[in-house]
Amino acid sequence: MDRSDTLLxxxxxxxxxxxxxxxxxxSLEVHRGQVVAILGRNGMGKTTLIRSIFGLTPPRQGEVLYRGKPIHALPPYRIAQQGVSLVPQGRRIFKNLSVKENLLLPTSVLAGATKTPRQDYVASSTWTLDAVLAEFPNLRERLGNGGNELSGGEQQMLAIGRALVSNPDLILMDEPSEGLSPLFVNHVGEIMSRVKSLGHAILLVEQNLALALKVADYVYIISSGRFVFSGTPDELSRQPEILNEHLGVSGAKTLPH
Ligand SMILES: Nc1ncnc2c1ncn2[C@@H]1O[C@H](COP(=O)(O)OP(=O)(O)O)[C@@H](O)[C@H]1O
Ligand SMILES: [Mg+2]
Known part of the structure; x- marks a missing residue:
């Protein structure tokens, strides 16, 4: 199915x-402004899928189209220049750089992007440094601190903030809630909802089922490198046997409603 608002x-x-x-x-699709979640147990291929889309582990076969154009043979920085950003699993912030340096890094990497203007869905003025700091007050207080001085939750906020400053149309997030306290998990959920309301699309890998089902418009479940379910969160919550088999949860306890 090809739709005119297909982003990825x-x-x-x-x-x-x-x-x-x-x-x-x-195979999957992400449409403009949508949150699409990929769920699945450890080792099933979620990170590999994100890496394949972002050019870090290119596929041997198949296509990745962004706004209808192939990107599967491009290096990651070229993909970033087209308006895709990555919040990698385990945060991967630069621990030797300050919070501010981390946040401004994408701006310098993407400086060449203006040569081929994008038709943005998200205005390029949306996420200035100030706008990011307004969203994450903890980071404002710690602008001069080294990345290594942040708590796990603050590092995740920094990783998300860093992904936002390039004003991407599509954000790839690999387990953003992993290892966070419930308070920070909630914050991550709120940020995703807000980011979505501003017009960004998110491809989200999550193990926190309640969080994923709360924010996602559409869900895929991966098992051993293949999708075994695709549908809306509602459709998934009506199939507890799938939740049990592929996510190892008894659905009723973990569902948001
Ligand atoms: N760099 C790598 N080299 C070889 N095998 C890898 C590498 N990264 C992941 N794998 C293997 O690929 C499979 C999928 O891993 P991954 O995509 O990280 O899963 P997930 O993110 O769902 O936990 C696993 O069997 C894992 O051991
Ligand atoms: Mg992973």
């Missing part, structure tokens, strides 16, 4: 690490 289309992706065959024909 992944078609029959096959990705390997050497001889190890990880993604075994994965």
């Amino acid at each position: 289309a992944v078609k029959e992706l096959h990705t390997y690490y050497g001889d190890s065959y990880v993604l075994q024909g994965v």
